[in-house]
Amino acid sequence: MSHKRLFIPGPTEAVPEVLGQQTQWLIGHRSKDYTALYTGIIDKLHQYFETRQHATVLTASGTIWMDITARNMVRKKALAGVCGAFSQRMANTIRDSGKEVTPLEVEWGKAIKPEMVLEELAKDDYDTVAVVHNETSTGVRNPIGEIGAAIKKEYPDVMFVVDAVSSAGGDHLVPENLNTDIIFASTQKCFALPPGLSIAFYSDEAVERARSVPGRGFYTDLIAIHDYYGKKQQNPTTPNISLMYALTYQLDRMLAEGAQARHQRHEAMAQYTRNWAAKDMEMFAEPGYESITVSTIANTQGRDIAGLNGELAKRGYQIANGYGAKLKEKTFRIGHMGEWTLDDVKSLLWHIDEIWRR
Ligand SMILES: Cc1ncc(COP(=O)(O)O)c(C=O)c1O
Incomplete structure (x- = not known):
């Protein structure tokens, strides 16, 4: 082609030497070699994103984190900023999982502002706020740092989830500075890798919240992901090992650039x-x-x-x-x-x- x-x-665009990493021989995903590969990736993610939050890489595109949010963070009711097609998907996913969600809608092309979020939070008993950072349909970059600070100042128990699918790895995002409890991305965007993996950082509070929320599923169970890494430093299910080779190589290139x-x-x-x-x-x-x-x-x-x-x-x-x-x-x-x-x-x-x- x-x-x-x-x-x-x-x-x-993914560069040929990154694509080429995927042709290496496979290894068992329960082997020491895989543990070394995966823990190396987690280390590099911590370095690049200057964070001490938990990092994970799932074999699924970024959308899985909308399901994870719905099934692990939302106890009863979420507020979801809707400013375009992808943020609408997050609101729909929460709704379709049987939880309550209020869409905080703005005209397409406009941004979600912290005062809008605070105004809505004051009206009802929300346990989660979800906002997209970079709304890829409209090209809007929401001020998630200001939104996160505003939420945590007045509502420290509310979980703050950010879809950074099309910005993380390009736009520099440090989870602690943004007050995020979950922030996630897909590899085919700013990481310049093939699609198929998602990268996320989550807080201790997110783990605590997830433990108390029933019906998390299996593939979407944040606790299964977290505990398996704690015990074995691996993934609970078989990961795309070939893409992990490409990811570790690309993270070295990203760290070299800074x-x-x-x-x-x-x-x-x-x-x-x-x-x-x-x-x-x-x-x-x-x-x-x-x-x-x-x-x-x-x-x-x-x-x-x-x-x-x-x-x-x-x-x-x-x-x-x-x-x-x-x-x-x-x-x-x-x-x-x-x-x-x-x-x-x-x-x-x-x-x-x-x-x-x-
Ligand atoms: C902001 C945003 N969120 C979510 C998605 C969905 O990502 P994926 O197709 O990797 O699941 C996209 C894809 O373009 C996106 O731009």
Whole structure:
């Protein structure tokens, strides 16, 4: 298959040497070798995210953490910030697990603010708050640090869960600074790995909460995951060992670059894309809350986005149309995450300008 440079918000470009790690011989997942591989990964995650919280890697994409949240954190009632398609999925997952959830909805393109969360928390007896950090459909970056601080100051027993699927590993996030009890990501986004693993950090309080919540399932049981690591430093079920090889290798590359440097690289790509868009379009996200890993641009000139992607494909590039029926053709998205550099973004945007003859 021909190689298209993926400027979509995941999966994103994975470099050949990372992909190549997956061709190593398999090992038993109950062997000492696997324990060494997995504990090495956990160590590197602790280093990169500068955290002392518990870290885990599950063989499942990030969405599993919505089910884990619903089945382990929510005792009775959750408040879920809804500002786009992925945060809507979290609210639906909690509802569909038979727990109560109040969606705290804002217009798509707008951010969830701490005062909105506090206002809602004062109205009812909530035990969990879930907020997406980087809403990949709208390109909004919610102020989770401020939200976490506001919640924990007034409601220290409320669990704070953050979906950082499309930002962690690019946007630098330190769980302790954000007051998160669970924060999770998928490997195919800023980690620039194939899809199939999710990475999460969780607090002691999250463990305590989960122990008291019945009906956690098996694959989604945070206590099973936590206790198995405590006893055996392994996963409760058979992990994708090939992807673990790729992950350990990629974490070395990420540590060599440094979390701050990676953050700055993502910020520079986002800033350049915003300036480029401002020539005759607008960002979809409200000013001050734009994502640094994906730019959602309002198609104010009514250009043919599917047609643009067809032309880009001929040149070996791919971007993303707007998410779902609501935003398709009305917006388009440029994912600038993972491996991409400012020069890569400049070349992509040069090609788009050329196609549009801007
Ligand atoms: C913010 C956000 N949450 C959740 C998901 C779902 O992730 P996955 O498909 O890895 O389960 C995505 C995927 O794009 C996302 O962007």
